[in-house]
Amino acid sequence: MTQRILVVDDEPDITALVAYHLAKAGYRVSTASNGPEALRAVREERPDLVVLDLMLPGASGYDVLTEIRAREETKDIGVILLTARREEVDRIRGFSLGTDDYLSKPFSPQELVLRVGALLRRLAAAPVAAGASLVAGDLVVDRSAHRVTLAGKEVPLTATEYKLLLTLIERQGRVQSRPQLLETVWEAQPDIQTRTVDMHVQRLRTKLGHIGDMIETVRGFGYRFRTTDARARSATK
Numbered sequence: 001m002t003q004r005i006l007v008v009d010d011e012p013d014i015t016a017l018v019a020y021h022l023a024k025a026g027y028r029v030s031t032a033s034n035g036p037e038a039l040r041a042v043r044e045e046r047p048d049l050v051v052l053d054l055m056l057p058g059a060s061g062y063d064v065l066t067e068i069r070a071r072e073e074t075k076d077i078g079v080i081l082l083t084a085r086r087e088e089v090d091r092i093r094g095f096s097l098g099t100d101d102y103l104s105k106p107f108s109p110q111e112l113v114l115r116v117g118a119l120l121r122r123l124a125a126a127p128v129a130a131g132a133s134l135v136a137g138d139l140v141v142d143r144s145a146h147r148v149t150l151a152g153k154e155v156p157l158t159a160t161e162y163k164l165l166l167t168l169i170e171r172q173g174r175v176q177s178r179p180q181l182l183e184t185v186w187e188a189q190p191d192i193q194t195r196t197v198d199m200h201v202q203r204l205r206t207k208l209g210h211i212g213d214m215i216e217t218v219r220g221f222g223y224r225f226r227t228t229d230a231r232a233r234s235a236t237k
Contacts, residue, residue, distance in 0.1 A: 160200060
């Protein structure tokens, strides 16, 4: 296992604890203790994943996350927010800015390691049905390139948002419960953070503009991508 993890926290004890368990699991770990140092490390080291605290000196974790997602060369890096902020408003803000996962302190180091592994598997997942695209109106999901375009313009999605969209459109017309989506997209147990699904769907709808309305809420059950003339087609045609 050669993936590089950047741990960002201004509490030395937390940094040491997280770094120890991740290194024990076989990851290469580097650390940063403030916002500017974290951004410099992201640019210079290009980690596979960042475990990011929110309350940092110099620049907040929100600022760091925003910068990561804004830069072309770093926008696909996985991010897990690890923070003492437990309020829903903080979670919603984190997901709206593009975090892939959110874990509150106090936390289980073993759970963090499992979440890191699950996110890295999503980031490294092989393309599904390489050489084929899914089309729904003017939305095109290029599965061979992991690229989504809307009316010819690329839609910047995180790895989690992409997998969520792909899952919904591949299963169009069928209701997907939140536990089903957690198991498929997040590779998590059904009882873990079902609110996470709602936050990602909300962000995905916003990014997809008018096509976002095709992701329907089925009250009391979950979500469904409305049936259209969506079809698979060869990317070479």
